[in-house]
Amino acid sequence: MLKWILSLAMSVLLGWTTCYGKEELVFSEFQIKASFLLKFIKFVAYPDEGGSNGEINICVLGDDPFQGFLDTLTSSAQVRDTQGPLLRNHYIRTLNTGQKCHIIFVSKSEQRQMKNILNQLQRKPILTVSDLPNFTSSGGMIELYVSNNRVGFIIDPTIAKEAGLVISSRLLQIAKIKESPLK
Numbered sequence: 001m002l003k004w005i006l007s008l009a010m011s012v013l014l015g016w017t018t019c020y021g022k023e024e025l026v027f028s029e030f031q032i033k034a035s036f037l038l039k040f041i042k043f044v045a046y047p048d049e050g051g052s053n054g055e056i057n058i059c060v061l062g063d064d065p066f067q068g069f070l071d072t073l074t075s076s077a078q079v080r081d082t083q084g085p086l087l088r089n090h091y092i093r094t095l096n097t098g099q100k101c102h103i104i105f106v107s108k109s110e111q112r113q114m115k116n117i118l119n120q121l122q123r124k125p126i127l128t129v130s131d132l133p134n135f136t137s138s139g140g141m142i143e144l145y146v147s148n149n150r151v152g153f154i155i156d157p158t159i160a161k162e163a164g165l166v167i168s169s170r171l172l173q174i175a176k177i178k179e180s181p182l183k
Helices: 002-014 029-041 069-080 108-121 157-162 169-173
Strands: 017-020 023-026 055-061 086-092 103-106 127-130 142-147 150-155
Touching (some): 029 055, 029 069, 029 103, 029 127, 029 142, 055 069, 103 108, 108 127
Parallel strands (some): 103 127
Antiparallel strands (some): 017 023, 142 150
16 A cells, blocks of 8 residues: 555656556546645745735636645645644635645646736735646746646746745756746
């Protein structure tokens, strides 16, 4: 059982499939992206950690591409790490819902409003993540992408720093870095 769990964890971190015996575990693109959202929490420091009441709010803006898998992962993470922060998922249609989001995943359904959304979130201590093309070029912090059947991510550490977030150097080492133009 332990080998299977380790195999599952490595496949989520390193790629699409892994073999355990004769079985092949295949994870969808959005299952891996949901896993990344939870992993990013461990590598981002917020300016007001005390104001979260021990909760981390993960917000999905627009349509839910994860099809319930984010809820499954969040529940599973709570069981495994009872000492960690309480993780709550919120599915929102607008930014004016009153939710205190720590992470906002901007769905593809919001592509037309992407620049407006990012303008509203500019310099706020909210980690912005999306799989929309050119998300980091438009002012987002983390852009998820697929290349050679692997999910990767681009980080703009300058935008995160302007919002008061500190992204761990360990996460930056495994990301593509988007350099913001000098102002």
